[in-house]
Amino acid sequence: MNPGPREEEGLKTNQRITxxxxALRDGSxxxxxxxxxxxxxxxxxxxxEANVPYIEISHGDGLAGSSLQYGLSRTNEMELIEAAVSVCTASKIGVLLLPGIGTIRHLNEAAKLGIGMARIATHVTEADISAQHIARSKELGLHTVGFLMMSHMxxxxxxxxxxxxxxxxxxxxVYVVDSAGALLPHQVTERIRALTQSLSVPVGFHGHNNLSLAMGNTLAAIEAGATWIDGSVRCLGAGAGNTQTEVLVAVLDRLGIETGIDVYKIMDLAEEIVAPILLKPQEITRGSLILGYAGVYSSFLLHAERAAEKFGLDARDILLEIGRHKAVGGQEDMIMSVAAELAKGKREAPV
Amino acid sequence: MNPGPREEEGLKTNQRITxxxxALRDGSxxxxxxxxxxxxxxxxxxxxEANVPYIEISHGDGLAGSSLQYGLSRTNEMELIEAAVSVCTASKIGVLLLPGIGTIRHLNEAAKLGIGMARIATHVTEADISAQHIARSKELGLHTVGFLMMSHMxxxxxxxxxxxxxxxxxxxxVYVVDSAGALLPHQVTERIRALTQSLSVPVGFHGHNNLSLAMGNTLAAIEAGATWIDGSVRCLGAGAGNTQTEVLVAVLDRLGIETGIDVYKIMDLAEEIVAPILLKPQEITRGSLILGYAGVYSSFLLHAERAAEKFGLDARDILLEIGRHKAVGGQEDMIMSVAAELAKGKREAPV
Incomplete structure (x- = not known):
C-alpha cells in the first residue's frame, strides 16, 4: 500500500504498540x-492476514461465561478457539478468564488447543484472586496478562x-481496563503513569466508547507509556463498543507508531467481513451513554429500568446513585434497595 | 435531575463553554x-427546552448551498430558519455562510427572520474573502463567527x-474547524494555543469523528483554551459526524464545566426525536475513515472511486495523494489527473 500521511510532530513515544x-470476545x-x-x-x-499479533476468543464474560445469567453462546468457545488456531499463521489466539466464572480446568483445556495468551481478569480491587490462575498460565507457557476491570473505580x-x-x-x-467507558483522558494518563512508574512489566489499556473517548483515551494511554492496546474491529464490544481497531491502526500509522498491522487489510476486513454480521450499529445511545456517565456495568441497565418503573423514578438517577456506591458485577440486587431509598427521599423532599 | 458524578481532578479550566x-446544518x-x-x-x-445556546440552521454547505452540485434541500432553508426562530425562547438561531456559495443578500434575508448569529466560513488559507460578509454581519447586529475550514491543512x-x-x-x-476529521489531539492543542495566544476574541472548535477523535480533540481544545464548541446530537454530520452533543454535555458535566444545558433533556431528545430520523447509523465506515486518514473533503470520495475503477487503482491511494496535494473543495477535477499520474508510476515501477 501507499504509505499514509505522517505527522512531523507526533506523540512523544517511539514504542512499538502490540x-x-x-471483537471475537468483547464483541460477542x-x-x-x-x-x-x-x-x-x-x-x-x-x-x-492483516498481521494482528493477538486475537482474543472467549465468551464475552470469559471462558465458561456461557450461561443463563451471562447469555448462552451459540457455539462452544473451545470449538471457536480450535478453529481460529487452525487458520492463523502469524496471529496468536488469546483467551479471557474471570476467576469465579472460568476455572483452571478451562484454562488447561484452552492451552491444549494451542493458544498463546491468557488474560486473567478481576475487579480492580480484587487482584488477589488472580494468583493461582496467573501462576498456572505461566506454567502453561502462555503470555500472561493481568486485567484490572472497572479501573475507573x-x-x-x-x-x-x-x-x-x-x-x-x-x-x-498488566492492563488498565475501562470496562464502563467511564474514564476521561486525564484520568487515563494518571492511571497509566502510576502503573508504568511502579511496574517492571509492560502496561496495557482497554477502552470503551460510552463517552466517545475510547480513541482519545487510548492515545492518552500510549502517550503515558502503555504499549499493549486493545481494539475491536468495527467497534464490536459491550456498551458502546471498544476502541475501533481499524481506526486505531490508521491513527497510529499517522503518528508514525509501529503496530505491524496492514492498514488497508484491517479496513477491508472491518467493512467486508465484520460489518455485515452486526445485529445493530455500534452507536452511542442513551443507554450506553448513561452507563459511561454513571460508571456502571452494562448489566445494571435493565435492572435499573425495572426498578425505575416500579418506584416511579428515572432509571438514570438510580444508575448515578449506584455509580456513587461503586457497585460491582454481581451486585445487581443493590439496585432495588437503592431505588427504594431514592423513592423515599423523593417523597420526603419533593423537588 | 440528579447531579451527576463529578471529578476531583478535572481539566485545568474554569471557563464556561458555549x-x-x-445537527440542523452539518447534520443535513x-x-x-x-x-x-x-x-x-x-x-x-x-x-x-434543553437550553442549548445556539442552533445552526442552513443547508449543509451554508446558505444557498441547495443546488445540484451540493445536493438539493427538500425544504427552503429560510422557511426552516423562520420556523425554528418562532419556537425558540432561549436558544438563538445561527446560519452558516460560505462566501461564493451564499451572498450578502442571503445573510440579509436570514437576519430579517430573527437569527442571532452568522458564521462566515472560508478555506483555512482564504480568510481574506470573509471581510465584507463579517462586516455586514456585524452591521446586522449578529454574533459573528469566523470559521476556518480544513484547519488541518x-x-x-x-x-x-x-x-x-x-x-x-x-x-x-474564530473557530478552528476540522472539516475532514483529520486532526490528532496534539495538533488541536497546538492550533488552539496559537489562536488563543494571538487573538483577543474567544476561540472555538468544530470537530469531526472520522478518526474517532471528535470528543478527544474537543477536550484537548477546551484544555488549550477554546470556549466555543460545536456539537451534533446523535453525531449527525458530514463524514463520520461531529462531536456528539449529548455525550459532550455529559462529559463536561463530569468535569464540572458549565454549559447551561440540561443533561437528561439533551439525552432524551437525541434518543426520542433525532435518532428516529436517521437514514443510516453514524458509524465510522471505511469511507469516512479514509477521508480522515487522508485529510480530504467527503465530496472527493465518489470521484476517487470512479477514478480508481478507470485506472485500476485503489481509491485510497488516490485520496492519500490528493491529501498530500492539499486539494480544497472545488478541486475535484484534480482527482483524474492525480490518478493518471499514479497509474503511470505504477506501470513504470511495478511493486
Missing amino acids: ITEV HAINHQYTADQVISIAKALD APPRLLAEQAKLMESYGADT | ITEV HAINHQYTADQVISIAKALD APPRLLAEQAKLMESYGADT
Missing part, C-alpha cells in the same frame, strides 16, 4: 454471543498496588 | 438535506494569521 483484537456481547464457527474462521483468517495509587500484585504473581503485562 | 448545535449532509419543517420545529423546540502559525485577519474584520469568535 494490539490485541477483542454485541451480537448476543451468537458467533458461528464459520464467522470466527473468516474473521480470524483475515486478522491473521480505583484511584491511581490503589490501582498501581493491585497491578503490582498481579506482577508479583507472574503477569507479563 | 455550545452550538449543528447525513440525511441528504431532506429536513422537513416539522422535523426542524420539533428538534429546535427540544433543543430550546495549515500549520499553527499560518492558522493564527488567518484567524487574526477574521478578528480584524470584526469577528466576535
Whole structure:
C-alpha cells in the first residue's frame, strides 16, 4: 500500500504498540454471543492476514461465561478457539478468564488447543484472586496478562498496588481496563503513569466508547507509556463498543507508531467481513451513554429500568446513585434497595 | 435531575463553554438535506427546552448551498430558519455562510427572520474573502463567527494569521474547524494555543469523528483554551459526524464545566426525536475513515472511486495523494489527473 500521511510532530513515544483484537470476545456481547464457527474462521483468517499479533476468543464474560445469567453462546468457545488456531499463521489466539466464572480446568483445556495468551481478569480491587490462575498460565507457557476491570473505580495509587500484585504473581503485562467507558483522558494518563512508574512489566489499556473517548483515551494511554492496546474491529464490544481497531491502526500509522498491522487489510476486513454480521450499529445511545456517565456495568441497565418503573423514578438517577456506591458485577440486587431509598427521599423532599 | 458524578481532578479550566448545535446544518449532509419543517420545529423546540445556546440552521454547505452540485434541500432553508426562530425562547438561531456559495443578500434575508448569529466560513488559507460578509454581519447586529475550514491543512502559525485577519474584520469568535476529521489531539492543542495566544476574541472548535477523535480533540481544545464548541446530537454530520452533543454535555458535566444545558433533556431528545430520523447509523465506515486518514473533503470520495475503477487503482491511494496535494473543495477535477499520474508510476515501477 501507499504509505499514509505522517505527522512531523507526533506523540512523544517511539514504542512499538502490540494490539490485541477483542471483537471475537468483547464483541460477542454485541451480537448476543451468537458467533458461528464459520464467522470466527473468516474473521480470524483475515486478522491473521492483516498481521494482528493477538486475537482474543472467549465468551464475552470469559471462558465458561456461557450461561443463563451471562447469555448462552451459540457455539462452544473451545470449538471457536480450535478453529481460529487452525487458520492463523502469524496471529496468536488469546483467551479471557474471570476467576469465579472460568476455572483452571478451562484454562488447561484452552492451552491444549494451542493458544498463546491468557488474560486473567478481576475487579480492580480484587487482584488477589488472580494468583493461582496467573501462576498456572505461566506454567502453561502462555503470555500472561493481568486485567484490572472497572479501573475507573480505583484511584491511581490503589490501582498501581493491585497491578503490582498481579506482577508479583507472574503477569507479563498488566492492563488498565475501562470496562464502563467511564474514564476521561486525564484520568487515563494518571492511571497509566502510576502503573508504568511502579511496574517492571509492560502496561496495557482497554477502552470503551460510552463517552466517545475510547480513541482519545487510548492515545492518552500510549502517550503515558502503555504499549499493549486493545481494539475491536468495527467497534464490536459491550456498551458502546471498544476502541475501533481499524481506526486505531490508521491513527497510529499517522503518528508514525509501529503496530505491524496492514492498514488497508484491517479496513477491508472491518467493512467486508465484520460489518455485515452486526445485529445493530455500534452507536452511542442513551443507554450506553448513561452507563459511561454513571460508571456502571452494562448489566445494571435493565435492572435499573425495572426498578425505575416500579418506584416511579428515572432509571438514570438510580444508575448515578449506584455509580456513587461503586457497585460491582454481581451486585445487581443493590439496585432495588437503592431505588427504594431514592423513592423515599423523593417523597420526603419533593423537588 | 440528579447531579451527576463529578471529578476531583478535572481539566485545568474554569471557563464556561458555549455550545452550538449543528445537527440542523452539518447534520443535513447525513440525511441528504431532506429536513422537513416539522422535523426542524420539533428538534429546535427540544433543543430550546434543553437550553442549548445556539442552533445552526442552513443547508449543509451554508446558505444557498441547495443546488445540484451540493445536493438539493427538500425544504427552503429560510422557511426552516423562520420556523425554528418562532419556537425558540432561549436558544438563538445561527446560519452558516460560505462566501461564493451564499451572498450578502442571503445573510440579509436570514437576519430579517430573527437569527442571532452568522458564521462566515472560508478555506483555512482564504480568510481574506470573509471581510465584507463579517462586516455586514456585524452591521446586522449578529454574533459573528469566523470559521476556518480544513484547519488541518495549515500549520499553527499560518492558522493564527488567518484567524487574526477574521478578528480584524470584526469577528466576535474564530473557530478552528476540522472539516475532514483529520486532526490528532496534539495538533488541536497546538492550533488552539496559537489562536488563543494571538487573538483577543474567544476561540472555538468544530470537530469531526472520522478518526474517532471528535470528543478527544474537543477536550484537548477546551484544555488549550477554546470556549466555543460545536456539537451534533446523535453525531449527525458530514463524514463520520461531529462531536456528539449529548455525550459532550455529559462529559463536561463530569468535569464540572458549565454549559447551561440540561443533561437528561439533551439525552432524551437525541434518543426520542433525532435518532428516529436517521437514514443510516453514524458509524465510522471505511469511507469516512479514509477521508480522515487522508485529510480530504467527503465530496472527493465518489470521484476517487470512479477514478480508481478507470485506472485500476485503489481509491485510497488516490485520496492519500490528493491529501498530500492539499486539494480544497472545488478541486475535484484534480482527482483524474492525480490518478493518471499514479497509474503511470505504477506501470513504470511495478511493486
